[in-house]
Amino acid sequence: IISFFLTGFVEGYFNISSAELEYVLFFCFMMVFFLIATYGTTGFNKDVNDLFKASSILRVLILAISNMFIAIFIQSILFPLDSLLNMINTISLPLLDVAYGSNDPLLFIFEMFSAIIIAPISEELFFRGVLFNRLKIRKGFVFGLVVSSVIFGLCHLNYPDHISHVIYTCIMGMTLCILYSRTDNLLLNMVVHSAYNLLSYLIMCTPLQYLILGGEFSGLMVIMLLASLIFIPIYIIYFTFKLK
Numbered sequence: 001i002i003s004f005f006l007t008g009f010v011e012g013y014f015n016i017s018s019a020e021l022e023y024v025l026f027f028c029f030m031m032v033f034f035l036i037a038t039y040g041t042t043g044f045n046k047d048v049n050d051l052f053k054a055s056s057i058l059r060v061l062i063l064a065i066s067n068m069f070i071a072i073f074i075q076s077i078l079f080p081l082d083s084l085l086n087m088i089n090t091i092s093l094p095l096l097d098v099a100y101g102s103n104d105p106l107l108f109i110f111e112m113f114s115a116i117i118i119a120p121i122s123e124e125l126f127f128r129g130v131l132f133n134r135l136k137i138r139k140g141f142v143f144g145l146v147v148s149s150v151i152f153g154l155c156h157l158n159y160p161d162h163i164s165h166v167i168y169t170c171i172m173g174m175t176l177c178i179l180y181s182r183t184d185n186l187l188l189n190m191v192v193h194s195a196y197n198l199l200s201y202l203i204m205c206t207p208l209q210y211l212i213l214g215g216e217f218s219g220l221m222v223i224m225l226l227a228s229l230i231f232i233p234i235y236i237i238y239f240t241f242k243l244k
Helices: 002-013 019-038 044-050 054-078 081-089 105-139 141-154 163-183 186-205 208-213 218-243
Strands: none
Touching (some): 019 105, 054 163, 054 218, 105 163, 105 186, 141 163, 163 186, 163 218
């Protein structure tokens, strides 16, 4: 609430009319209060140190990459692959063209910053740190897992692929709820979320898209896709029953 009013005050005082800048200001104020709240608490330094362990890095890679392949698979079914390829082919290089067809480098930098930094931090704080936790305490693990993940998915309804995006975002939300329950480290969730969004940008905005959707490494990509289709459902089902 204080961040909201501070953002409005700064916006009015400096006559700021940019919605993007307003978003960044609000995020910065929110993070200041978050850091103040964590000062002196136990476990924060341990959570930071745990991020650099080999097991944590492996978790980040496996979950981010597996969820990315799940997303590609669901898109290819509900948002036909030819339409997906056509959408990608309309995205021209260099990367600056990706920012809603704009060649504005500042807008593209903001989009990248928002997707890779702001969204993972703010969404994990709310959806897993607050919503999932409160629902789990009140109604149990399974209820918190399902409801918070469905809401997380529905909040991504305004994307070009609509329903498919909601579905695979919901699945990713479930894996992140489980990860948080297993590690009690919300920072690790933020890193996985950030890695996933970064990978999304790399696939959609660089030649990496051709390695994923076709090309000389297509055989390896098929193997990774099949592995992801097996791993993610087992991961969700197994730990849901184990953690409930």
